[in-house]
Amino acid sequence: MTNLQIKLECPMEEVTPVEELRYESIEPQYRSVQISLTCIGYVILAALALFFLLLDNSLWVILCESAILVTMLINLIIVRKAWLFKGYALRENDLSFRSGIVFPTITTIPYLKVQQVSVKQNPISKLFNLYAVEVVNGAQAMASLSIPGLTEEKATQIKNIIINKLRNV
Amino acid sequence: MSDYMHPQRMSPGAFFIIFLKTLRKSLGLFITVAIISIPKALSSGILGIGTIILLCIGGCMVLSAIEAFLSYFSKKFYINKGNLIFIHGIINRENTIVPLDRIHSLRTKMGVFYRLLDMRGIIFDTLATKQEEIELILDEHDWQQLLSLIEKEENILRPSTPNDPPEYDPTSTVHYPTKNLLLAALCQNHLKGMAALGSFFGIVFGNLSDLDENTTNSIANHLEDFFDGIIASPPKIILFLAIIYIVILLLWIGRILLKYYDMTMSHSKKILTFTYGLITRATNRFLHDKICTIRIKRNILEKKFGFSTIMLKQAVNVSAEKGKDVLNLYGFDNSSFFLKWWLGDDFGKFPHLITAKSGRGVFFHSILLPSLIAIAAAIIMAHFQMYIWIIIPLIYLLFSFVSGIYKMRRSRISLYSSYFIIHNGSLAEIENFVKYSSIEVVRIRRTPFTRWFHRVSLVISTPGTTFLVRSIKEEEAKQIYELLLDSIR
Numbered sequence: 223m224t225n226l227q228i229k230l231e232c233p234m235e236e237v238t239p240v241e242e243l244r245y246e247s248i249e250p251q252y253r254s255v256q257i258s259l260t261c262i263g264y265v266i267l268a269a270l271a272l273f274f275l276l277l278d279n280s281l282w283v284i285l286c287e288s289a290i291l292v293t294m295l296i297n298l299i300i301v302r303k304a305w306l307f308k309g310y311a312l313r314e315n316d317l318s319f320r321s322g323i324v325f326p327t328i329t330t331i332p333y334l335k336v337q338q339v340s341v342k343q344n345p346i347s348k349l350f351n352l353y354a355v356e357v358v359n360g361a362q363a364m365a366s367l368s369i370p371g372l373t374e375e376k377a378t379q380i381k382n383i384i385i386n387k388l389r390n391v
Numbered sequence: 392m393s394d395y396m397h398p399q400r401m402s403p404g405a406f407f408i409i410f411l412k413t414l415r416k417s418l419g420l421f422i423t424v425a426i427i428s429i430p431k432a433l434s435s436g437i438l439g440i441g442t443i444i445l446l447c448i449g450g451c452m453v454l455s456a457i458e459a460f461l462s463y464f465s466k467k468f469y470i471n472k473g474n475l476i477f478i479h480g481i482i483n484r485e486n487t488i489v490p491l492d493r494i495h496s497l498r499t500k501m502g503v504f505y506r507l508l509d510m511r512g513i514i515f516d517t518l519a520t521k522q523e524e525i526e527l528i529l530d531e532h533d534w535q536q537l538l539s540l541i542e543k544e545e546n547i548l549r550p551s552t553p554n555d556p557p558e559y560d561p562t563s564t565v566h567y568p569t570k571n572l573l574l575a576a577l578c579q580n581h582l583k584g585m586a587a588l589g590s591f592f593g594i595v596f597g598n599l600s601d602l603d604e605n606t607t608n609s610i611a612n613h614l615e616d617f618f619d620g621i622i623a624s625p626p627k628i629i630l631f632l633a634i635i636y637i638v639i640l641l642l643w644i645g646r647i648l649l650k651y652y653d654m655t656m657s658h659s660k661k662i663l664t665f666t667y668g669l670i671t672r673a674t675n676r677f678l679h680d681k682i683c684t685i686r687i688k689r690n691i692l693e694k695k696f697g698f699s700t701i702m703l704k705q706a707v708n709v710s711a712e713k714g715k716d717v718l719n720l721y722g723f724d725n726s727s728f729f730l731k732w733w734l735g736d737d738f739g740k741f742p743h744l745i746t747a748k749s750g751r752g753v754f755f756h757s758i759l760l761p762s763l764i765a766i767a768a769a770i771i772m773a774h775f776q777m778y779i780w781i782i783i784p785l786i787y788l789l790f791s792f793v794s795g796i797y798k799m800r801r802s803r804i805s806l807y808s809s810y811f812i813i814h815n816g817s818l819a820e821i822e823n824f825v826k827y828s829s830i831e832v833v834r835i836r837r838t839p840f841t842r843w844f845h846r847v848s849l850v851i852s853t854p855g856t857t858f859l860v861r862s863i864k865e866e867e868a869k870q871i872y873e874l875l876l877d878s879i880r
Contacts (some may be wrong), residue, residue, distance in 0.1 A: 239873050316876055327836040330872070332879045335831045337519035340487040348484070360518035360706065361831035361852035381488065385474060388490050 245309025245320050251350040252308075252371025256301045258346050264294040310369045312383055317357065319367055331367055333387035335359045341377050342368075353377035357384065395540055398467040398478060404508045405528035410459035411504045414451065421451040468527060470537075473544050475515065477525050487525065491544050493517045499534075513537070518706070518854065567654040567722065575700065575722030576647040578692040651721060658732065663703070665718060675718050681705045683829040683855040685733055687726045690819035699726045706854030716855060730824060737809045747871055749802035750846050752838075752862025754795040757817075761791035794818065804849065804860045806874055813851075813858045827878035829853040835872050841865065851875065 268290045275283045303323050311318045318330045340356040347353065347370070354370040355377050369380065428443045435442075467478040475494070477487045500512040511534050513527045529537060652669035663677045686702040693699055701720040730738045765784035772780050794817040801820060805812045813823040834850035841847055846862040849871060863871075 239869070315880060322836075325836055325838055327834055329832060329834045330876060331832050332830075332876060334879060337493050337517040338487055338489045340485050342480075342483060342485045344483045358517075358519045359831045360854045361857070362855055363857040364832045364834065364850070364852045365519065367832075385472075385488060385490065388493070389473070 243311040243313070243318060245311050245318075247309050248305070248369070248371030249352060249373055249376075250305075251352055252347075253302060253305045255347050255350055255352060255371065256305065257298060258349075260294065260297050260301055262346075264290060264297070305371075308371070310380075312380065315387075317367070317380075317384065319369055329364065329367055331357055331359055333384060335361075336384055336388060339381050339384050341381055347371075355380050355384075395468075395470045395537060398469045398476075400463065400467055401528045402510065402530040402533045404510045404530055406459060406463045407508055408504050408510055408512075408528050409462050410455055413455040413458045413462070417451045417455050421447045424450075468525075470540060470544060475525075475541075489515060489517060489525070491541055494541075497538075497541075564655055564657045567656070567720075569648075569652060571698070571722035571724075572647060572651055572654070573644065573722075574696055575693070575698050576644045578690060578696060578698060579643070579647075579700070579721070647721060654720075663729075663732070665720075677703050677705055677718070679733065682733055683825065683853040685729055685824045687730075687822045687824070688816065688819050693819075697724050698722050699724070701726055701729055703729070704855040734810050734824065734826070737807070741808045743805045743807050745867070745871060745874065746803055746805040747849075747860070747863040747867035749799060749860060750844070750862040750864070751799060752840070752844070752846050753802045754799040756861060757795040757798050758788075758791050761788060765791075802860060802862075804863070804871060806871060806878075811875070813860060815860075823856070823858060825851070825853060825856075825858070827875065829855075830875055830879050833872055833875050835868055837865075 268287055271286045271290060272283060275286055300323060304321070307320065307323060307326065309320045311320075315334070316330050316332045318328055320326070320328050336357055337360055338358045340358070342354045342356055343352070351374070352370070353372050353374055354368050355372060356366055356368045358366045372380065425444060425447045428447070429440055461481050465479060465481045469476055470491070473491050475489045475491060477489070479485055479487070494515050494517055496516040498514040498516060500514070501510075502512070504510075505512060505528070508530075510528055510530055513529060513534065515525050527537075649669045651667045654665060654667040657664045657666075661679045663679075665675045665677075667673055667675075682703055682705050684702075684704040686704065688700040688702070689698070698721075701723050703718045703720070705716050727739075765788040768784040768787075769781050772778070772784070797817045798815070801814050801816050803814045805814070810824055810826050813825065815821050815823070830851055830853060832850075832852040834852075836848040836850060838846075838848070844862075845865045847865050847868045849860045849863060849868050851858045851860075
């Protein structure tokens with residue numbers, strides 16, 4: 223049985239095993255979403271640290287805030303690398319998603335096992351006009367797979383491909 | 392009259408149901424605010440208290456009305472090309488698409504609020520474990536209309552696929568002797584009885600607060616004297632530990648007897664039915680096509696007596712009752728019966744297609760945490776000059792090393808024509824039999840060491856269990872990954 227890669231621009235080009243898939247990268251604006259979320263998280267953390275430590279002494283405040291700043295900078299560097307590695311690929315019979323920097327993983331869900339598909343948008347991704355497609359299956363662990371950082375057109379396209387595949391399996 | 396082909400809101404009465412539900416939720420907030428405010432208003436007399444209560448009730452009603460309004464107006468649903476599409480979320484906007492042929496049950500609920508307004512809550516269940524809880528609140532007319540439309544769409548999608556439950560036709564009944572059960576209980580890790588002992592002490596400590604101070608002090612003094620006496624002499628320590636062990640052993644055997652006494656199994660082609668229990672008789676049914684894993688465990692003692700512990704596992708979402716998705720069968724000597732019943736004639740007939748063995752990564756992974764614990768314990772003991780006691784973390788470390796070596800030697804995955812086996816376990820040998828059709832997700836994971844050792848981990852998730860095979864050769868893992876995905880179809 224064949225399992226060809228489906229390319230969103232040019233469907234079914236060649237026979238492709240998982241390790242040779244050409245992963246489609248997610249939109250560059252997704253970096254901005256991740257950077258915004260990371261900054262918001264660290265700003266909240268820094269504010270909390272400031273609030274609790276001001277009661278004590280200023281040396282601890284400087285140390286703690288510096289540590290938070292350094293961690294934030296490292297995290298922001300990682301965000302860029304993580305974005306570069308994230309990608310998705312659709313084949314005739316399954317959908318794969320690649321992610322992770324320290325522990326790079328490829329997760330594959332056969333269309334046959336998909337139970338529901340959602341197209342999501344949170345307030346930050348709405349600012350950048352990005353969507354995420356969430357695919358839910360019946361597994362005990364890894365019960366859902368989310369592909370973030372998609373344009374509306376790509377998200378709809380992926381959703382339609384999965385739904386059409388569900389019809390045919 | 393609605394055709395449900397275009398996005399639409401739930402029946403208007405749903406607004407009041409949502410409002411009443413949110414009002415019930417905010418009742419706690421109302422009581423808290425009232426409790427805080429009333430003592431301050433006591434000086435103003437009954438009028439002041441009345442004003443506070445009225446303000447709290449008013450605030451709660453306004454808040455609930457706003458929440459209900461947002462919730463009602465942000466939810467829309469429709470049916471399009473055989474899919475139920477649910478649009479929801481205020482801050483996180485979401486379009487959830489559920490193919491109608493994936494809905495395996497439609498639950499309806501009619502609580503007090505629903506009955507007051509003659510409404511019905513409809514919940515769509517799929518086999519997904521982590522699914523959106525989609526509840527549509529509709530009146531009777533809308534519900535009947537939606538139901539007929541769903542039935543019509545489903546008939547188009549599945550014209551002739553009857554999904555009747557398999558008939559119960561036991562062809563044979565097997566009774567399992569208590570002697571086997573007792574022997575099997577003795578063959579297990581008796582320390583599992585610690586859980587029973589722990590719960591007993593939990594109850595005792597829970598009730599200590601009910602005793603008066605003198606009695607508690609007297610018990611504490613007795614215990615202190617007792618332990619002082621024991622610590623003074625090593626033979627007493629050994630005797631004390633032996634007594635504790637016997638108690639744990641008895642508790643463990645008691646637990647097994649209580650749960651699995653007088654087990655009978657009726658089996659037909661499609662169902663296995665187990666009845667067991669000493670005081671409370673339980674019945675557990677396993678459908679042939681819902682079982683996702685059969686696990687067979689044999690430790691040294693079980694091998695000697697010719698036993699095995701068999702675990703039947705079905706999809707978590709198949710069983711409505713907690714704990715009914717899994718059954719451990721102790722003291723069985725007929726694992727091949729279960730495997731032939733489940734896997735069919737293919738079992739044991741054909742040689743394996745491919746086998747991938749784990750490498751040293753399994754050993755290092757399994758000794759990492761015990762090593763850190765042992766080192767930390769040894770440092771603490773050395774700091775307090777308890778040099779003789781360092782032997783305990785050393786024994787623990789040695790045991791972890793032996794266990795790690797066994798884990799590494801046992802860990803492998805073998806693929807056959809219609810099923811695969813995941814071998815694992817440390818001191819006991821464990822075989823997990825899984826059908827390809829049970830696979831839901833496959834994942835391949837690299838580690839920071841992959842670039843040097845070319846070993847990766849393979850994760851396979853089924854509706855009931857998730858398996859992780861560590862440190863297998865990258866090339867073999869890729870091959871297995873493709874074979875697994877190919878075999879699902």
